[in-house]
Amino acid sequence: MLSPSRRRRRAVGLSLAMAAMSVVVLAGCAPGGSDPGAPQRRSVNTRLADEPITIKLYTETNYTLYEELAHEFQRQHPNVTFEITKERYDVLLQNAPRLMASDNPPDLVRLDVQTDQVKDNLLLDLDPYADAYGWDRFPPTQLAPLRVSESGQRGEGSLYGYGINHSVTGVYFNKELARQIGMNEPPATMGEFEELLQAARDAGLLPIMQANAAGEANMTYQAILNQLLDRQTVEDWIYNVPGATIDVPESVAAARRLQEWAEKGYLNSDANSVDYTSMVGRFAAGEGLFMFLGNWQAAALDSEMEGNVGFFLFPPEDAGRPAIAMSTPGSLVIPAKAENPDAAAYFLNWTLTNSTARQTVADVGGSVPGGDPGRPLPDVAPGSVTEQTQEAFQDVAEGDGAIGFLTNATPGMFQNTLAPQLQLLIGGRTSPEEFAAKLQADYEEDLAS
Amino acid sequence: MTATGFSSGRAGGAGRTGPRMRGRDVAAGWLFAAPALIVYAMFVLYPLCVAVQYSLYEWNGIGPATWVGLDNYKNILTEPERLAPIRNAFVLIIFFTVLPVTAGLALASLIKVIQNPVFASAARTMLFLPQIIPLVAAGIGWSWMYAQTGLVNQALDVVGLGSLTRPWLGDFDFALPAVGLIGTWVLTGLCTVLLLTAIGKIDPALYESVRLDGGNWYHEFRAVTLPSVRKEIGVLVTINTIAALASFDIIMTTTGGGPGRETMVPGVEIYRLGFGEREIGLASALGVVLMLLVLAVILPLHRVFQERP
Secondary structure, eight states, rough: OOOOOHHHHHHHHHHHHHHHHHHHHHSOOOSSSOOOOOOOOOOOOOOOOOOOOOEEEOOOOOOOOOHHHHHHHHHHHTTEEEEEEEEOHHHHHHHHHHHHSSSSSEEEEEEOOOOOHHTTTOBBHHHHHHHHHHHGOOOOEEEEEEEOTTSOBTSEEEOOOEEEEEEEEEEEEEEHHHHHOOOOOOOHHHHHHHHHHHHHTTTTTSBBBBOOOTTHHHHHHHHHHHSSSOHHHHHHHHTOTTOOOOOOOHHHHHHHHHHHHTTTTTTTTGEEEEEHHHHHHHTOOOSSEEEEEEEGGGGHHHHHHTTEEEEEEHHHHHHSSSEEOOOOEEEEEBTTTSSSSHHHHHHHHTTTSSHHHHHHHHTTTTTTOSTTTOOOOOOOOOSSHHHHHHHHHHHHHHTOOEOOOGGGGTTTTTIIIIIIHHHHHTOOOHHHHHHHHHHHHHHHHHHHH | OOOOHHHHHHHSSSSSSSHHHHHHHHHHHHHHHHHHHHHHHIIIIIHHHHHHHHEEEEESSSOOOOTTTTTHHHHHHHHOOOOOOHHHHHHHIIIIIHHHHHHHHHHHHHHHHHHOOHHHHHHHHHHHHHHOHHHHHHHHHHHHHHHHTSHHHHHHHHTTGGOOOGGGOTTTTTTHHHHHHHHHHHHHHHHHHHHHHHHHHHHHHHHHHHTTOOOOOOHHHIIIHHHHHHHHHHHHHHHHHHHHHHHOOHHHHHHTTTTTTTTOHHHHHHHIIIIIIIOHHHHHHHHHHHHHHHHHHHHHHHHHHHSOO
């Protein structure tokens, strides 16, 4: 028999040998695919085939608009069957690239267009369809966020996504509590807004219901930033224009503003441990005068708060300046390797041209349908908060004030930079200067890799 | 285990000697071990080697990869931001290992003393209960209890400690101890039950002799109980320390690493780097570092508990 120590040495030796062997085998090839170059342009067919066809849709669980549209399309086109897979959006974001690269990719994916995916040749260039269907008549601001140039810059170049609904962010308010502090109309300036915050605090009310367990305060921070920093600088940063920077006095000032709000007790003291769902639940239950959020929550709030909820765009610093708010298309993409790209594109075109589909965008999505501005708008219940968010969307569109989300600047920006930094900012553990500098440093690090 | 060990044990045996037989024995040995070896190679060795390989590249998981040598390791070992999660993991050892093993030892000794079998088994069941709850469910449950209006703060209010209430998981100073205590809660049951079994196997005559020598309960504990359960403590320290260093579920479901990065641990950081930032190379390198770290901590501990019979 071998002694235990000799035996152990042998076992270690054996596994080391096996490990070394595998490394040698693996070392021959680098991981990942080779760069096949940009795929060729292909001819497109705008007629929907008559034979049975299955369209695979990969969408998100939290927002049911896309699957509802698929169901309606199935009703109208009995030969088409939708095979729907759903996932929470953050999970979907992580899985989508691998799924699109696989041998069995979906035909349609709910995805915001990102530079990485275009670089990796995962997305189908939709320009041929845009020409064939006349999507180029859409307002340019609707299409810009879905374009990526050959050099990898967002905002210009070929079209890679199709925006169906459009988000718009602003401030929800509890009408009952607003009446208590004598707020008869939405504030016209940031100064007026802050007076209302103080009035609510004095009246013993919570001024802002805020979640920040996963960095939800990014909406609040960017709402302030949008008013202080010029639109182009923010957009360049989000679109990764070379040399773009957010480490400027205005973003420091915006961070200071938010930190002061936290210090003055304008936010619930447990904001850093409150998640999105709890925030909406507590606001709907009557806690908090204001809540910074977007129109995607409008339909649900209408049913939960029944006439007791209003919405306004976050006001500019000086009255009369055009409204600037985050407003982006909720887009579907067609993977480059999709089996039925023609049918998928036909469906996309249908969502914004069919009147039932457009009504669904309003009813289920709580949003204004994008597309040709000449088409009639769907009906919404008068006096509902959905109606107010739709008006807000139109205001932003008319003033050309739509801007993207800071969170989308790089794949890691939201989870790894904004979320922890906003928690530190609200918790008083970082200075506004450090906050702005850190955002820029991480941004540059993300882009360098 | 090894082929030579197998046959050398046979060498002196009666009848079945000779090179032919020996060769057949060796082949049979490998044949028996083959299924396990293949599975082990496929699901442990291969992924391990692939992770080592990935860690030498800059890769987003889809596109072409770029060879970067040891840059990923350099990044991990020099960036203070990447070192903080490792420090947090060591803090968690207090909550995952020191507290549960100590509490388990105390509780097991206590339950041993209780003569009422119904009460003893009820206590055992209750203590073990957290162990069978999935960690994800435990995390969600505890995040409700730790909320501003949760049970923990309600309890503090009731006993007049209302000034201490806070949103525990959102508090920069208390978030890490708070998630650590969830680990303590989960692991104490396992420690208690395992140590209880070990104590049950101790020869009662040993206790009797201590008592005859005029020793009290402390002497019993010090001279009989502790040395007898040394091996079991070694096992618990090992698995709990691994649980602390490689923790993921509890952190992920309660704080996600926040507030700020106060509760960030290597497990969650690997997940974020790999899936959120799509830095497969960096994530793999951190995984390899974590593995080496666990080995560096566990092997010396193992030695401490194994030697000196």
